[in-house]
Amino acid sequence: MPCPDTVGLRHKFLEGDLEEVYNTWKNYLFIAREIKSSISMPCQIQASKMLGILSLVLRGDSAEAKNHFYMVARYAPFVEMWEYSLPMEVQTAWDTARANFGPQRTADQIWRDQWLPPVTSQAPSKPEILSLRRLYHDSRVLYALARDPDYYVRIMQNIRSEMDPAFQLLRVDVMMRMGYGIGKAENELGKIGFQPSLVIAEFDLFVWQERLYRIAEGLKATVDPKPEKVPSEIPYPGGIPKIIQSDKEF
Numbered sequence: 001m002p003c004p005d006t007v008g009l010r011h012k013f014l015e016g017d018l019e020e021v022y023n024t025w026k027n028y029l030f031i032a033r034e035i036k037s038s039i040s041m042p043c044q045i046q047a048s049k050m051l052g053i054l055s056l057v058l059r060g061d062s063a064e065a066k067n068h069f070y071m072v073a074r075y076a077p078f079v080e081m082w083e084y085s086l087p088m089e090v091q092t093a094w095d096t097a098r099a100n101f102g103p104q105r106t107a108d109q110i111w112r113d114q115w116l117p118p119v120t121s122q123a124p125s126k127p128e129i130l131s132l133r134r135l136y137h138d139s140r141v142l143y144a145l146a147r148d149p150d151y152y153v154r155i156m157q158n159i160r161s162e163m164d165p166a167f168q169l170l171r172v173d174v175m176m177r178m179g180y181g182i183g184k185a186e187n188e189l190g191k192i193g194f195q196p197s198l199v200i201a202e203f204d205l206f207v208w209q210e211r212l213y214r215i216a217e218g219l220k221a222t223v224d225p226k227p228e229k230v231p232s233e234i235p236y237p238g239g240i241p242k243i244i245q246s247d248k249e250f
Helices: 006-015 018-034 041-057 062-075 088-101 107-112 127-145 149-159 165-178 182-190 202-222
Strands: none
Touching: 006 018, 006 041, 018 041, 041 062, 041 088, 062 088, 088 127, 107 202, 127 149, 127 165, 149 165, 165 182, 165 202, 182 202
């Protein structure tokens, strides 16, 4: 059975025609089942992405969303949802499905994919904590979509006064992406310690911090002591893509 116009439906989604997109995909899957027609896997993945998102956004149906997200996580485990700039609650539902059913990323995949740890699933005790998590979520989306230094500048400006360890690590991570000298990155890492975060899970905080320490150590072993710029590539197992050089200060 031919797939619907996925490009057109994506545009409708981004323009806010959510009910039309939801109903189009629901009707398509219903008809395919009724006539026992096969659906290509790329079409099924796109349907599951859209229906997973919209079943939460429009219907608040977490069970339906979970089923669709699990389908995506099983058959397209490295697909992400950043292009849709999802609300934090929907992104968290996808992160959970991906963690439960997708393969674990390696350290170099994490860097290459521009992926940051998700918001913790622990319920916030105060509105201020929820606000912190939303700020981190928004920064995480910007980070994942970053295609030029302006994205990173916006992140640094938005989180400049935040002292939760998640934001401290994010600042170091962004500094490395922008090409700041290893001395500045190490200085920031030294301020963090191992205090708990209200934003991300303790395990994710530890793994992220340890990974940044390893990158910093790799940089120290290769950087010429004179310049304060990082090399064009970070020495890291598996290879790391080129990063952006920047002279911006925050």
